[in-house]
Amino acid sequence: MIVQMSFVTLAGPKSDIDRVIDTYLSKYEIQLENALVELNSSGNLLPYVEANPYKDILDKSHALLELMDESIANSPLTDMSVEEATNVINNIDDQIKDLKEEINTLNIRKDKLNEDYDCISPFKNLEYDLKQVLGMNYIKYRFGRVPRDMWDSFQTFINPDLDAVFIDCLVDNDFIWGVYFAPEISIKKVDESFEALHFEQVKIPDNYSGTPAQACMNIAKSISEIDEKIRTVESRISTLVQVNKSHVLSACNRIEIAYGNFDVRKLAACTRDSNIVFHILCGWMATKDALSLQAETENDPNVVCMIDNKTDESKVPPTKLKNPKFAKPFEMYVKMYGLPKYGEFDPTIFVAITYSLLFGAMFGDLGQGLCIFAIGLIVYLLKKIPLAAILSAAGFTSAIFGLLYGSVFGFEGVIPQIWVNPRTSKMNLPIVGSFNTVFVAAILFGVFLILITMIINMVNAFKNKKYADLLIGPNGLTGLIFYASLMAVVILYMSGHSLPGTIVLVIMFVIPLILIALKAPIVNLVQKNKKLFPESAAMYFVEGFFELFEMLLNYFSNTLSFLRVGAFAISHGAMMEVVLTLAGATDGGSPNILVLILGNIFVCGMEGLVVAIQGLRLEYYELFGRFYSGSGKEFKPYSKNIKH
Template structure:
């Protein structure tokens, strides 16, 4: 069902808007519209421009909230807006001081880490590194050389160079070390080492003792700095944890206050001689609008105007669905197709009943149906999965049809069939011969559903004053008469009864088709528009003839589409027969229960998914397409209801 909506225009002194929002509107669900767009006929309206003062504080609170433990997400504590702002700003000040201290330690750690990594390859040098860095008469170069070039250096040119290379460390690729030479030969030695791809590394004058001693000291410094950073992190966490309840309370208050303040984005302002007034426009349900008007009746600074005729408004009312709890999960399918327009029929209950019924018909098994009922109910209860609730309700019908078919986890000799066995039940029809009974019943049921959806289409067309949709298109009264007469004739013929008179058949078949063929000019005539036929008449009749042919084909294809109901009922029985054969249950011996269990799980999962999709296809293409447009817009409350 679609809840009835009322359009409200709320106005009062501009300075009083926060009180009105906090004291009144926050208690109700209101779908706000842009007042400037809605009230175009009102003169001298201006937007309500004001910067949200709570935005930055709310952003800080959101950051603090992210630092809270995952299990800390709710509180009943209440804080005033002033206390919330003070709390956030004081906490931000304290955390900034700690973060500044932490940043200094991090910078210090980065320096230590850099020095640590630079000296690490030279730990094999047993000499005071600061002394080496102070050499004046000897030149030195720290660096690394690829291993293959180091071997060439030793073999071919090292003995001819006036230098000494001290090897410190090596791995699979490089050899680290330092070479020394006198100042006079430094250019030649540098060139020789450069030709061997020696990569020079520069060490800062910040080390004390040998590389090993410097490395050990830096490791201690790094450890101490990490401990200081961890201590800062603990201080931050303690500050947050100790005030967790206050932070959540402040977040709730600031979030609500910020949302309330943002109402101004959709408000308009108008000036009188003495004061500026705000105007808010929006939708409430009929029930809530009545309660709202009663509550504000004695407020001298608040005025509310209720629009009784929604047809005069620029936008259609938003759609808010309200269905019984058992059918509510099926709103998901309706929303996937599109929300109903405000004046349209809500198809949720129709979908719930037809989807569950058809699913049960196609997937009839007592055991597997009960598994769907229990499994879906548990998943919906503990995981709140909407699709699981749908499967649970569909499983009830699967269980019912399982009783009709006499099927229990594929076994067809455990319980007697109250109706028939889908694989073996046959019906003899005139001129057609023997046909599977479930196929015949599926087509008959499809015809009934098509007629029913035509009736729904006519109701929707009457609601929206759609002349063509009411009288002349393929799903209108003309289509209903034609297809209803066709269905009646088929049933009379197949059941062996005498057909009606030829004159009646002509009236029931030919006239509705002519009306459908001429739907456009007839609609224009009813509405008093001229000319009745636009363009050339010959071209129009040719086009209308082929369109009528397409309509007749659609009637046929839509009807035959329901054969899949019987096909899946038969295929389910056949698949379970294969499982029982593989388990040896049909040979009379002791069955393999492992095969039976896994076979049932496989069939239930695979065929359940396929049947679910096929039923949804029937809903959308064979039923929804006949009576439902789904062009509504969702009712979205701007404020959180307190």
């Protein structure tokens, strides 16, 4: 059902807007509209232009929330003012900022140690004290690396004639790491020679003693100590948040509310009366809530609340749905097609009933239906997924039809057959001869649903004062009389009864068709328009002929579409017969339990999906098209962002 809506306007002193939002609007669901747009007839309105002062503190609160795990985030909240919340967040943020600065300092030291380690580690095999090597006066050294592809040339070059000694320390995939020594007097010439062979120098830190291996061990130990200090500081941050979790969460929640409340100003307008600036807020509310808000603000001298229940085409209310619990999950199917327009018939309950029946008729099995019902119900109770609830309802009707068909997990005869067997029950019809009973039942059910949708369309037309559509049209009174009469004549003929007389048939068939074909000129005649036909009369009748033909074709195709209900009921029984045959359950022997289980799972999964889609297709194409536009706007309450 669609909730009745009202347009509400709130006004008061500009300085009082925060109190109005916090005291009144936070209690109700209201879809705020832009006051400047809605009240554009007033030329002296100005936008409420102010920057949100809570942006920075909101960012700080989000940063604090990221430090909390899920268990902490579920802690109870305490009430506090915006000022108290700001102080709490700033205080905790300052403490955390100091601790993070300490971590940053430690990380800088750690990065420097890692750089030193990367420089020294390739020379671990050098058995010389670094202090002694780096402190030599007459012998110079060069640590570095040579590309591997230059190694053969490098070894050839190093000979007794060169006044230098090279000690290789590490060989990896790309380089040969090592150090060369040369007398101070010839170091310049040696450097030039080594550079020609692509020797790349590496600067070794001069603040380490012992061999390179010992220096690396000392560096690794220092890095480990820094890591431990970092973990300690991080633990202090976690403890700080844990100890203050209730205050932090309450403060963050209060800032969120304050931020959302302030953003309401984006939709507000201001006006000046004498020396006082007033704010104006407006939006859509459920009429029940609007009356409650008006009563609540009646004695407030700083708030004026006005309610407008009149709607026109330029001010169409948003759609807010309110349905019983059993039908609410089916709102998902309705929204997939489109929300009902305000004042239009909400098809949710209709879909809940008809879709469940269609699914059950096509997938009738007591055992499989109960399994689907149980699985869907459990998933819905645990996860609140609407599709699971729809599945549960479909499983329930499947179990009922399975009871009527006498089918349990594909076995027939285990329980008494109350109604028909989809595969074997037949009936004799004139001209057609022997015909499956479920096909006849499916057609009759489809005819019933089509007639119901025509009545719903007429109710919609009456509510919206579209009397021409109510009386004349394929889905109006004339279409209802024609289609109902046609189906009645077919049923009378098929059941062997006598048909109505010629005059009755003319009234039932010919007159409704003529009225439908002449809808436009009849409407123009009633409205006293000078021009009866939109175009030339000849062109109108040509187009009318084809439109009538299309209408009759739609009646025929929509009705026959419901044959698929019987077809899938038969298909389900045939598929289960294949499963029972594969399991050896048709010969009276011991069936293969594993094949039975897997077969039932396969049928439930594959055919269940197909039947679900076919049921939805019947709803959308054969039924919705007759009475439903789905052009409504969704009700989006702003109060969800500002509610305590």
